[in-house]
Amino acid sequence: MRILLIGQPNTGKTTLFNRLTGLQAAVGNWSGVTVEETVGRIRRLGYALVDLPGIYDLVPISHDEAITVRALASGAYDGILNIVDASQLRRNLQLTLALLSIERPIVVALNMVDVAEAEGKAVDPEALADRLGVPVVPVVARTGAGLDALLEVLDETMVGRAYAGRPAGEEREAAFAEAAAVGGESAHVSGGTAVLLKRSDAPVLRRRPEIDVGPKLEAALQAVEPAFSDPTLRRFLAERYLEGVPEIVNDVERRRPALRSVREQLASALHAGGTESVQAALVERRYAWIDALIPAVVRQAAPRRRPASERIDDIVTHPMVGIPLFIALMLFIFQWTFDWLGTPLSEALDAFFSGPLTEAVGRGLEAIGAAPFFRALIVEGIIAGVGAVLVFVPQIFILFFFISLLEDSGYLARVAVLMDRLMDRFGLSGKAFIPLIIGFGCNVPGVMAARTIESSRERWATALITPFMSCSARLVVYALFVGAFFSRGQGLVMLSLYLVGIAMALLTARLLTRTVLRGAPSMYLVELPPYRVPNVRTLLRGTWEKGKGFIIKAGTFIFGGSVVIWLLGAVGPHGTAASIEESVLALLGRALQPLFQPLGFGTWQAAVALITGFLAKEVVVATLGIAFYAGEGTALTAALKSAFTPLSAYAFLVFVALYVPCLATTAALFREVPRRRWTVLMMGYSFALAYVLALVIYQGGRLLGMGG
Amino acid sequence: MFASDRPHPLSDVPVGQTVRVEALLNLSAPLKARLTALGLVPGTELVVERRMPFGGPVVVRFADQRFALRRTDAGGIVVRGEPRCEFC
Numbered sequence: 034m035r036i037l038l039i040g041q042p043n044t045g046k047t048t049l050f051n052r053l054t055g056l057q058a059a060v061g062n063w064s065g066v067t068v069e070e071t072v073g074r075i076r077r078l079g080y081a082l083v084d085l086p087g088i089y090d091l092v093p094i095s096h097d098e099a100i101t102v103r104a105l106a107s108g109a110y111d112g113i114l115n116i117v118d119a120s121q122l123r124r125n126l127q128l129t130l131a132l133l134s135i136e137r138p139i140v141v142a143l144n145m146v147d148v149a150e151a152e153g154k155a156v157d158p159e160a161l162a163d164r165l166g167v168p169v170v171p172v173v174a175r176t177g178a179g180l181d182a183l184l185e186v187l188d189e190t191m192v193g194r195a196y197a198g199r200p201a202g203e204e205r206e207a208a209f210a211e212a213a214a215v216g217g218e219s220a221h222v223s224g225g226t227a228v229l230l231k232r233s234d235a236p237v238l239r240r241r242p243e244i245d246v247g248p249k250l251e252a253a254l255q256a257v258e259p260a261f262s263d264p265t266l267r268r269f270l271a272e273r274y275l276e277g278v279p280e281i282v283n284d285v286e287r288r289r290p291a292l293r294s295v296r297e298q299l300a301s302a303l304h305a306g307g308t309e310s311v312q313a314a315l316v317e318r319r320y321a322w323i324d325a326l327i328p329a330v331v332r333q334a335a336p337r338r339r340p341a342s343e344r345i346d347d348i349v350t351h352p353m354v355g356i357p358l359f360i361a362l363m364l365f366i367f368q369w370t371f372d373w374l375g376t377p378l379s380e381a382l383d384a385f386f387s388g389p390l391t392e393a394v395g396r397g398l399e400a401i402g403a404a405p406f407f408r409a410l411i412v413e414g415i416i417a418g419v420g421a422v423l424v425f426v427p428q429i430f431i432l433f434f435f436i437s438l439l440e441d442s443g444y445l446a447r448v449a450v451l452m453d454r455l456m457d458r459f460g461l462s463g464k465a466f467i468p469l470i471i472g473f474g475c476n477v478p479g480v481m482a483a484r485t486i487e488s489s490r491e492r493w494a495t496a497l498i499t500p501f502m503s504c505s506a507r508l509v510v511y512a513l514f515v516g517a518f519f520s521r522g523q524g525l526v527m528l529s530l531y532l533v534g535i536a537m538a539l540l541t542a543r544l545l546t547r548t549v550l551r552g553a554p555s556m557y558l559v560e561l562p563p564y565r566v567p568n569v570r571t572l573l574r575g576t577w578e579k580g581k582g583f584i585i586k587a588g589t590f591i592f593g594g595s596v597v598i599w600l601l602g603a604v605g606p607h608g609t610a611a612s613i614e615e616s617v618l619a620l621l622g623r624a625l626q627p628l629f630q631p632l633g634f635g636t637w638q639a640a641v642a643l644i645t646g647f648l649a650k651e652v653v654v655a656t657l658g659i660a661f662y663a664g665e666g667t668a669l670t671a672a673l674k675s676a677f678t679p680l681s682a683y684a685f686l687v688f689v690a691l692y693v694p695c696l697a698t699t700a701a702l703f704r705e706v707p708r709r710r711w712t713v714l715m716m717g718y719s720f721a722l723a724y725v726l727a728l729v730i731y732q733g734g735r736l737l738g739m740g741g
Numbered sequence: 742m743f744a745s746d747r748p749h750p751l752s753d754v755p756v757g758q759t760v761r762v763e764a765l766l767n768l769s770a771p772l773k774a775r776l777t778a779l780g781l782v783p784g785t786e787l788v789v790e791r792r793m794p795f796g797g798p799v800v801v802r803f804a805d806q807r808f809a810l811r812r813t814d815a816g817g818i819v820v821r822g823e824p825r826c827e828f829c
Contacts, residue, residue: 090778094771123804124780152805309765313777320780343790343807352794450809454797463798463809487771556772557814561800561807 034080034191037104039132040116041125042087043562045144048571049116049174050084053184057578058084069481070100078188083110086484089124091131091269092276092312094556095487099280105135106270106281108263112138112191119149119156119171120563122331123323129165130319133241134272136265138190141169142183147176148563153334160330166241175568246318250275250311253299260289275299275311342563346447350561355451364528366435370428371512372524378427379512386420387667410599413662418595418655421669422587425509425651430580432505436474437575441567445470449559459539460546462486462557465495469538472502473531474579476698479504480705488555494545496705497715500694501538503531505583506650510689513654517670518679526683534690537722549711586649594652598645598659613662622660632688632724633681633731643688649695680739684731691723743822752799752815754789760820761786767817780804786823 040046047058047067054073071084085104086097093099104110115132117125132139143158162169168186172179246254257271273281275296286293299311308314348354369375391412398408439445445467453463464486472479479499486492503511511530519526546552601618603610610616622637625644629635638660646653661672677685693716694702702712743755748763762785765773780803781787787803798809810818 089775092774092778094775121806124778124806127778127780309773309777312774313782316777316780317782320782346791346800350791350793350800352791352797355793450793450798450800453809453811454793454795457811462811556769556775557798557809557811558772558775559798559809561809 034078034112035083035110036075036080036112036114036187036191037083037085037110038114038116039085039101039105039128040087040144041089041118041121041128043560044087044116044118044121044125045174046087046116047084049142049144049172050082052174052177052180054082057574067097069097069484070104075184075187077184078191080187080191082114088128090128090312090316091273092278095485096489096492097484102273102278103280105132106266106273108266110137112140112187114140114142114187115167116142116144116174117169119143119146120152120154122149122154122156123320123327126165126323126326127316127319130242130244130322131272131315133165133167134268136268139167140183140187140190141165141167142174143169143171144174146171146179147173152340155332155334157330157332161326164242164326164330175571242322244318244322246315249299249302249306250314253295256295257285257292260285260292272311272315276315277311340563342443342561345564346561349444349447350450355447359448359451366432367528367531368524370431370435371527375428375431376512376516376523379424382427383424383667386416386424390420391416406603409603410596414595414599414659415592417658418598419587419592421513421654421658422509422591422651423584425512426580426584428508428512429505429583430576432508433474433579434572434576436471437572437579438567439470441565441572441575443562443564446559446561450561453557453559456539459542460550461491461495461542462555464557464559465491465542468495468499469502469535472499472504474505475582476500476502476504476694477701478579480698480701483705486555488552490546490550490552491555493706493708493711494542494550496702497545497711498538498542500698500702500715500719501534501541501691503534503690504650506695507689509651510646510653511686513657513669514673514677514682514686517673518677518682530686530690533687533726537691537726541718541722583651587651590649591651591655594645594648595655595659598641598652598656602659602662613660618660631732632684632727633735634677634685634688636676638676639685643692646689647693647696649697650689653689680734681731684727684734687730688723688727691726692720693723694719746822748819748821750816751787751789751801751810751818751820752812754820754822756789756792759786759788759823761823763819763821765818768814772814779806779808781818787820 038046038050050056050071050073051058053075055076056071056073058067058071058073067084067086069086073082073084074080075082083104085101088098088101091102091105093102113132113135115129117129129141141161143156143161146156149156156171158169158171168190170179170183170186172183174180245251253275254268254271257274258267260274261267261270270281274285274292277296282296303309303311303314308317349358351358394416395408395412398411403411448466448470449463451463452466456463456465465483467485468479468482471482476499479502480496483492483495483499486495511527515523515526598618601621602613602616604617605611605615606617606620613619618641619637621644622639622641625640626635626637629640629643638657641660642653642656645656657673658669661669661676673682693699699712699716702715703709706712743749743753743758749760751760754760762781762783764783765776765781768776776782785803787801789799790802790807791800792812793799796812798811799815800807800809801815
C-alpha cells in the first residue's frame with residue numbers, strides 16, 4: 034500500500050508524517066518547508082507514506098507544487114491521506130473537494146483541532162464525514178493525539194474493496210448494496226464511499242458529494258474523460274486538463290489533438306459568462322458548496338479579543354520598528370552564538386582536545402606499542418584535523434538552535450514581508466530572504482528552500498546567490514582566525530564578514546536579474562501564519578537534525594580528508610618526506626602560492642587549505658592544523674600568527690567568505706538550476722570576486738599603513 | 742481621498758478600513774489563480790491591516806487568513822468601502 038499525504042502548506046503534513054513514520058523530516062512554521070517527496074513507512078500498518086510539498090489547489094504555480102500534482106496524476110498510489118487544518122477549514126476543504134474527484138480511498142485527518150478550539154471553533158468530524166463521504170479523524174499532530182484512531186480508520190478504509198468506474202443510477206445503488214453486504218470490512222464505491230467500521234455493528238455508509246459544475250463544464254468534462262484510461266483518475270485528469278495544467282495538456286493534445294477545440298470553446302464560453310477561467314469556475318462552485326456546509330459542521334463561539342498573533346504583529350511588522358527589531362534580533366543571535374555562549378564553550382572543548390585528550394591518546398598508543406608512523410597519523414593527522422573542526426560544535430549548535438527557533442515560531446514569514454521593499458531593489462522578492470537566512474546554517478538546504486519561489490528566474494537567482502551566505506562551516510574558519518588575530522571587537526569583525534557576504538549576494542542578484550535572468554516581476558503572496566510557541570521537543574530535535582550533519586561530516590569527510598592531507602604531508606616525491614616542507618602537500622601549495630601572494634597570504638599552507646576547502650569549508654581549518662604541524666587550538670593560533678598579519682588574516686577570511694561554494698552546495702546548484710553553465714559561471718565569478726575584494730583589502734590596507 | 746461610495750484600487754485603501762472586492766483586474770495569471778484558490782474572489786470582504794513603508798507590501802485579512810501583497814498587485818484589485826459604523 035502506498036499512501037500520498039496531501040494538504041495545504043503549513044497544515045502540519047510533515048509533523049504528521051514524522052509522527053506516523055518515526056522519521057525526522059524537517060518541519061517549520063512557514064509555507065514551503067517541504068520541497069520534495071519523502072517516503073517513509075507506517076510501521077504498524079506496513080504502508081508506505083509519501084510526504085509531498087503543500088498545495089493550495091490542484092493547479093500548480095511553483096516548482097514544488099508541480100511535484101505534488103505530478104504525483105497525484107501518476108496514479109502510482111493506493112489512497113490519499115488528506116490533512117486539513119481545522120482552524121482554516123474553509124480554504125482547506127476547497128482542496129479536499131478537489132481531491133474527491135480522485136476515485137480512490139481518501140481519509141481526512143482533521144489537524145490542529147486544538148488551535149481551532151482556542152479560536153472558538155468546534156468542528157464536528159462526524160457531520161463533516163457524512164457530507165464529504167470520506168472518513169474524518171480529528172488529530173493534533175504536534176502532540177500525537179488521535180493518531181491511533183487515524184491509523185485504524187486508514188487501515189479499514191484501505192483494505193476495503195474498490196469499485197472501478199463511475200457507476201450511476203441503479204448501478205450505483207447496487208454497488209452500495211454490495212458494499213454494505215461485505216460485512217466486517219470496508220468498501221469503496223466509486224463516486225462515494227461505503228465504510229463499514231470493523232468494530233461497530235451498524236455499517237456506516239457514506240457517499241461523496243456531487244458538485245454541480247454547470248452544464249457547459251460538465252459537458253466538456255464528459256467529452257474529455259474518455260482520453261484517460263484509468264477510470265479512477267478520469268475526472269481528476271479531465272479537470273486538470275481543462276484548467277490547463279501544462280504537463281497534462283501536452284500529454285493529452287499529443288494523443289488527441291481534436292480535444293484542443295473543446296478546451297478552447299469552453300474557455301471562451303465561460304469568459305462570455307463572466308467567469309475568468311475553468312479553475313475559477315470550479316473553485317467558485319466548491320466554495321459555494323462549502324459555505325453552505327460550514328454552518329452545519331462548525332460551531333463558532335462568540336469572537337474573543339484579537340488573537341495574540343495580531344497583537345504581536347502590531348510590533349513585529351510595525352512600519353518603523355519592524356526592521357530595526359529584525360536587525361537587533363540578528364545581532365542578539367550573533368552575540369549568543371559567538372560571544373556570550375559559543376566561544377567560552379569552544380575554548381573549554383579546545384582545552385580538552387589539545388590537553389588531556391591528545392596526551393591520553395599519545396600515552397595509550399605508546400603503551401600498546403604503536404609504530405611511530407601511526408602515532409603521528411593519529412595525533413598529528415586525525416586529532417589535529419578532526420579536533421580543529423569539532424572544537425566549533427558549540428557555536429554551530431547554538432546557531433542552528435536559533436535558526437530552528439526562527440523557523441518554528443512563524444517569524445520568517447514576517448521577515449519576507451519586512452524585507453520585500455529592500456529585496457525588490459535587487460530584483461528579488463522578500464521571499465528570497467528565507468533561503469538566505471537558512472543558508473547561514475548550511476547553504477545546501479538554503480539552495481533547496483529557493484524552490485518555493487514561484488518565478489523560475491527569481492528562484493534560480495536566489496539559489497545562485499545563496500552560497501554567498503556564510504554558512505556554519507565558514508564560521509569555523511572565521512572563529513579560528515578572529516580568535517587568533519583580533520582581541521577586541523571580535524563580534525564586529527565576525528559581523529563584517531557576514532555583511533560582506535550579504536552585500537555581494539545582493540549586488541550579484543541585481544547583476545543577474547538585470548542581465549541573464551531578466552524578466553517580469555514574479556508572484557508575491559506571503560501568508561502570515563499565527564505565531565506558535567515553539568515546542569521544546571521539536572526545537573531540540575530540529576537543532577540536532579541540522580547540527581548532526583556537521584558531526585557526521587567531521588567523522589567521515591573531514592576524518593578521511595585529514596588522513597589524506599596528513600599522508601600528503603608525510604610523503605615526498607621520492608618516498609617519505611624528511612619534513613613537511615618537502616612533502617607533496619607543500620609542493621602542491623607552492624605551485625599555487627604565487628597566485629595568492631598579492632592578497633597577503635602567499636604561504637603554501639594557505640594555498641593548500643583553500644584548495645581542500647572546496648570539499649567542505651571546515652577542511653580549511655583541518656588542513657591548516659596539519660600543514661602547520663600544530664594541531665588545534667593554542668598551538669595552531671601561534672603558528673597562524675607567524676604566517677599571517679591581522680590585515681592578511683582579514684583578507685584571507687573575506688576570500689574564504691566568497692571564493693567558491695563547497696562540493697555539496699555545487700551539487701545542489703547543479704540540481705536546482707537547470708542551465709549548468711550558470712552554476713559554472715557563478716563559480717568562476719565568485720572566485721574572481723573573492724580575489725578582487727581580498728586584493729583591494731590587503732593592498733588598500735597596506736597603503737593606509739596597516740602593515741602587511 | 743478614500744470615499745466608501747466608489748470603487749478604489751486596494752493599494753489606496755487606508756489601514757483599518759473594511760472593503761469588499763469588486764474585481765480582480767491587471768493581476769498576473771499565477772497570482773490570480775492563487776488568490777482565487779484562497780477564496781479572494783469578487784464579493785469577499787477584507788480588511789487592510791498594514792501598509793509597509795516606502796511602498797512596501799500591504800497586509801490584508803480575509804476569511805480568517807492574513808496575507809501580504811505587493812503594493813503594485815494590490816493596485817490590480819478593485820474594492821469598494823463598507824460604510825463605517827458610526828459607533829466604532
